[in-house]
Amino acid sequence: xxxxxxxxxxxxxxxxxxxxxxxxxxxxxxxxxxxxxxxxxxxxxxxxxxxxxxxxxxxxxxxxxxxxxxxxxxxxxxxxxxxxxxxxxxxxxxxxxxxxxxxxxxxxxxxxxxxxxxxxxxxxxxxxx
Numbered sequence: 523x524x525x526x527x528x529x530x531x532x533x534x535x536x537x538x539x540x541x542x543x544x545x546x547x548x549x550x551x552x553x554x555x556x557x558x559x560x561x562x563x564x565x566x567x568x569x570x571x572x573x574x575x576x577x578x579x580x581x582x583x584x585x586x587x588x589x590x591x592x593x594x595x596x597x598x599x600x601x602x603x604x605x606x607x608x609x610x611x612x613x614x615x616x617x618x619x620x621x622x623x624x625x626x627x628x629x630x631x632x633x634x635x636x637x638x639x640x641x642x643x644x645x646x647x648x649x650x651x
Contacts, residue, residue, distance in 0.1 A: 524590035
């Protein structure tokens with residue numbers, strides 16, 4: 523953990539490099555103690571059906587959902603989500619000069635007792651990481 527899930531409106535597909543945004547989030551998250559690097563997962567899902575504000579198709583959105591195991595102090599979580607949200611805002615700033623885009627983020631705790639995990643990524647990490 524954590525999992526970063528971006529949902530974005532399909533009308534941003536041509537103007538936003540979502541793979542680059544995912545990588546920017548991953549790089550910054552890997553440098554935040556609250557987000558253990560081996561558990562980081564960043565993904566983006568295009569949303570084809572949506573309605574925004576006045577219904578104009580010129581409006582777009584990016585919504586970032588961050589899920590992580592419970593147990594971190596509130597102030598640690600608040601600082602972490604603001605840091606990651608700043609990555610999104612900075613990445614989107616040039617696009618938002620010419621496009622109507624709503625940005626949002628939310629962090630949620632996951633109850634570990636009902637969220638089993640298994641994997642071997644740590645066994646395959648490069649020594650330099």
